[in-house]
Amino acid sequence: MKPLIDRLKKWYETEKHAYDFRAGRNAYRTWITEIFLQQTQIAAGKDKLKTFLKRFPDVVALARGPESDVLAAFRGMGYYSRARNMFKAAVYIAANHAGKMPVSYNDLLKIPGIGHYTAAIIASIHNNEPILANDANHARVLSRFFELPQTTGTPAFRTAAERAAAPFFKADMPAGDVNEALMQWGQTICKKRPRCEICFAAALCAAHKNGNELLFPVKKPRAQAYDVLWVMQVHRSGDKYQVVASGRNFPFLKGELLFPGFLALPPEMKEQSSPDKMPAAQRKKLMRLAHTLPPDFHHAITRYKIAVKLIYVNEGVAGGEYLTAGELGARCHSSLMQKALGRLDKLEF
Numbered sequence: 001m002k003p004l005i006d007r008l009k010k011w012y013e014t015e016k017h018a019y020d021f022r023a024g025r026n027a028y029r030t031w032i033t034e035i036f037l038q039q040t041q042i043a044a045g046k047d048k049l050k051t052f053l054k055r056f057p058d059v060v061a062l063a064r065g066p067e068s069d070v071l072a073a074f075r076g077m078g079y080y081s082r083a084r085n086m087f088k089a090a091v092y093i094a095a096n097h098a099g100k101m102p103v104s105y106n107d108l109l110k111i112p113g114i115g116h117y118t119a120a121i122i123a124s125i126h127n128n129e130p131i132l133a134n135d136a137n138h139a140r141v142l143s144r145f146f147e148l149p150q151t152t153g154t155p156a157f158r159t160a161a162e163r164a165a166a167p168f169f170k171a172d173m174p175a176g177d178v179n180e181a182l183m184q185w186g187q188t189i190c191k192k193r194p195r196c197e198i199c200f201a202a203a204l205c206a207a208h209k210n211g212n213e214l215l216f217p218v219k220k221p222r223a224q225a226y227d228v229l230w231v232m233q234v235h236r237s238g239d240k241y242q243v244v245a246s247g248r249n250f251p252f253l254k255g256e257l258l259f260p261g262f263l264a265l266p267p268e269m270k271e272q273s274s275p276d277k278m279p280a281a282q283r284k285k286l287m288r289l290a291h292t293l294p295p296d297f298h299h300a301i302t303r304y305k306i307a308v309k310l311i312y313v314n315e316g317v318a319g320g321e322y323l324t325a326g327e328l329g330a331r332c333h334s335s336l337m338q339k340a341l342g343r344l345d346k347l348e349f
């Protein structure tokens with residue numbers, strides 16, 4: 001391992017990314033940065049991250065919220081549940097750690113919404129704990145370099161990857177640098193299409209030696225993609241539109257404000273509407289109409305390919321609330337609803 005570790009150190013010393021979000025970082029900033037960068041490409045998330053950290057410079061400010069401000073500052077980053085969890089976690093830290101972000105792996109894991117990856121990154125950078133974060137880049141590099149046969153994402157792979165990475169953490173290199181160097185190696189050289197011709201470790205790499213680069217990492221078969229038709233009913237009263245919070249049993253965008261609607265899911269899944277108790281006759285009528293019209297737009301959420309049809313209706317559903325276009329823009333955070341709002345002026349009322 002020594003020759004590999006020496007090469008990695010040398011390479012990282014000269015190639016280490018000098019991201020501006022790393023300057024003057026502390027555990028709180030590292031945490032928020034990880035949440036933002038998990039959502040998007042670094043370039044796209046950087047400006048939003050900067051604005052967010054200006055508005056919420058520490059845990060105490062974030063815990064003070066209010067939640068609606070946190071969600072608004074997260075707009076455009078997708079997965080609002082992460083912004084909600086981030087807010088909940090800040091409230092927890094304010095209450096349980098006197099507003100100071102913990103840095104030990106075990107303390108971090110107790111915080112709601114913080115999992116192994118984030119805890120390992122923070123603990124390795126800010127507490128020098130030798131814990132592999134094991135993200136997709138780590139998995140790709142380690143599985144190729146050592147030809148690890150275990151399927152990624154399984155406990156067996158995690159054990160094998162941690163065993164393979166252990167010598168890096170015993171070398172004379174800060175634990176945070178080990179995690180970040182392996183990650184950068186995966187991001188810039190050992191990419192999906194590996195750039196073995198420029199790799200500092202090519203002479204030592206098992207997959208490269210055997211011409212097996214593309215056989216690793218071993219992955220689970222792809223999950224099936226599902227086509228979904230989402231009918232949204234738009235009811236206007238004066239200059240306001242009805243929205244409801246996504247129901248408990250509705251599979252998408254939990255807690256988000258949406259136009260009331262109905263999903264036609266694949267046969268193996270139950271059909272669902274938001275709100276939960278949309279009358280069956282209304283659903284049927286909407287569906288019949290929706291099938292005769294082309295979708296207004298398409299949207300993807302994880303493995304669901306969603307065709308969205310907006311239909312103007314004369315009567316709203318029970319409950320919900322009525323908001324002006326400006327209020328909708330401010331309070332409907334999901335990109336699916338933002339797309340729907342962008343289509344409102346094209347609807348025939």
Ligand code: SF4
Pocket residue numbers: 141144145189190191194195196199200201202203205206207208213
């Ligand atoms: S030689 Fe190729 S496959 Fe091996 S670690 Fe380098 S880039 Fe990845």
